[in-house]
Amino acid sequence: MDKLEEISQLYDTILILDFGSQLTHLIARRVRELGVYCELLACNINITDLKFKPKGVILSGSPYSVYEKGSPHVDPEVWKLNVPILGICYGLQEIAFTHGGAVECHDKKEFGHADIKIVEESKLFEGISTSMQVWMSHGDQITKLPTDFRVVANTDTAPFAAVENVTEKIYGIQFHPEVTHTALGKVLLKNFVVGICGAKGNWTMESFVDKEIERIRVMVGPTAQVIGAVSGGVDSTIAASIMSKAIGSRFHAVLVDNGVMRLNECNEVKKRLTEKLGINLTVIDAADLFLGRLKGVSDPEKKRKIIGNTFIEVFEKEGERIELEIEEDIKKGTSGNRGKIEFLLQGTLYPDVIESVSFKGPSATIKTHHNVGGLLENMKLKLIEPLRELFKDEVRAIGTLMNIDEELVWRHPFPGPGIAIRVLGEVTPTQVEIARKADYIYIEEIRKAGLYRQISQAYAALLPVKAVGVMGDARTYEQVIALRAVTTTDFMTADWFPMPYEILKKISNRIINEVRGVNRVVYDISSKPPATIEWE
Numbered sequence: 001m002d003k004l005e006e007i008s009q010l011y012d013t014i015l016i017l018d019f020g021s022q023l024t025h026l027i028a029r030r031v032r033e034l035g036v037y038c039e040l041l042a043c044n045i046n047i048t049d050l051k052f053k054p055k056g057v058i059l060s061g062s063p064y065s066v067y068e069k070g071s072p073h074v075d076p077e078v079w080k081l082n083v084p085i086l087g088i089c090y091g092l093q094e095i096a097f098t099h100g101g102a103v104e105c106h107d108k109k110e111f112g113h114a115d116i117k118i119v120e121e122s123k124l125f126e127g128i129s130t131s132m133q134v135w136m137s138h139g140d141q142i143t144k145l146p147t148d149f150r151v152v153a154n155t156d157t158a159p160f161a162a163v164e165n166v167t168e169k170i171y172g173i174q175f176h177p178e179v180t181h182t183a184l185g186k187v188l189l190k191n192f193v194v195g196i197c198g199a200k201g202n203w204t205m206e207s208f209v210d211k212e213i214e215r216i217r218v219m220v221g222p223t224a225q226v227i228g229a230v231s232g233g234v235d236s237t238i239a240a241s242i243m244s245k246a247i248g249s250r251f252h253a254v255l256v257d258n259g260v261m262r263l264n265e266c267n268e269v270k271k272r273l274t275e276k277l278g279i280n281l282t283v284i285d286a287a288d289l290f291l292g293r294l295k296g297v298s299d300p301e302k303k304r305k306i307i308g309n310t311f312i313e314v315f316e317k318e319g320e321r322i323e324l325e326i327e328e329d330i331k332k333g334t335s336g337n338r339g340k341i342e343f344l345l346q347g348t349l350y351p352d353v354i355e356s357v358s359f360k361g362p363s364a365t366i367k368t369h370h371n372v373g374g375l376l377e378n379m380k381l382k383l384i385e386p387l388r389e390l391f392k393d394e395v396r397a398i399g400t401l402m403n404i405d406e407e408l409v410w411r412h413p414f415p416g417p418g419i420a421i422r423v424l425g426e427v428t429p430t431q432v433e434i435a436r437k438a439d440y441i442y443i444e445e446i447r448k449a450g451l452y453r454q455i456s457q458a459y460a461a462l463l464p465v466k467a468v469g470v471m472g473d474a475r476t477y478e479q480v481i482a483l484r485a486v487t488t489t490d491f492m493t494a495d496w497f498p499m500p501y502e503i504l505k506k507i508s509n510r511i512i513n514e515v516r517g518v519n520r521v522v523y524d525i526s527s528k529p530p531a532t533i534e535w536e
Contacts, residue, residue, distance in 0.1 A: 011037035012199040015054035019062030026178040035201030047077035056197030059091025084169040092172030102144035135181035216246035228345025232269035235347035259287030260418035263440040294427040300536035344381040421536040425464030435462040458485040469519030478519040494528040
């Protein structure tokens, strides 16, 4: 029995079928916020392959047109599951198209806010008045309603804004309840998930942690060892904490100092994990090795690959050392840990899984992600991913439950290649030190101003340019620091944070005065897209 099958037997599960929408992951987040477990799978999966019986099904939106050749469609077995079904946008059109209705491209498109009028009583709109502000994003519309369906709501330009077949428990809406722009979207989703599907809201992080620890103990057994890389970030720290609680010292956490970590990072991580959390941690100082291999390299993709490959090399070597140490202890009879390393821990989160199961498949490579997953081709280890079913906010909730420091729980993400991709151009010890000190000052001032929790990610980048300046009545020709701060809920899109001028003034002044080699500071006001959050 795999983990998904185990979880779906413990919790009522809503199945979300993805047609390639950029918003599908938001549906999953909203359902989870209701305390109901859900799984997101590609729309064209074979329903007979499902290892669980869902309480209900939600069909997502899509960039496709349902009537075009090659457009995605669900397995017809979906309609035979005998559970409630909700179609959103393209999902509504899929319902109409496959049940004998008609969908066409319409001259009057709807993008953005719209007001719908509820014209019939419906369980889907229970607790909502006769009108509702929603968010639309569609160019196609239903032009003919399937037999046995009725209109529940409409707009001035969309006569079939919401439809239903009460007998078959099939519901469809043209708007997007999963986005915050639809004011009562969460109410509507609750009406469907809890009211119509009858799903119990028993998905809590307290119950998840207890069951996950027990699952790991059964999976690993009484003797096997587990190895895992930690970075000091919230995901790897919480995954390591769960593993440590499950099997104690048989878990071997490894922190590789690649020379491009934040200021005092390795010392702080070691102190936090060993002293506060009791995790069996080894720190490997490989800074010279990494920086040596990065010498003369400016291309960001090459940097990432060098760091990723070197990490694998160092990590595997440490795994071999631990294996030899265990064997020696067994021979001497000085250790009760008599098993070999059989498992690899990873801190994979659900958004990573969502991207891989999307109908559209993994997105185009904008940048290669440094990931321990690269080890799997070279190591004969079984994978353990305790956080695989969780969103970032759920991981943070677990961190709070496990009494992990609030500062760590809410720490901004830090890329695997570290400061190497925040030093644009060649990575040298001097350049790393400049970026590291500037970043430290930046984050320190954000915290002092009480802004850290309002920002999703912030950092300082060292640009590969020099600028003329004047310091102490003398001409300078030194480097430029770019400050970046964004707000986001999913890191797929992001807005730049409107940093108060007085705070920027203080940060700029400190960096120029305290970081040797910098005479200019700029603030990045680019959103994602078209920019990415990191500069490289």
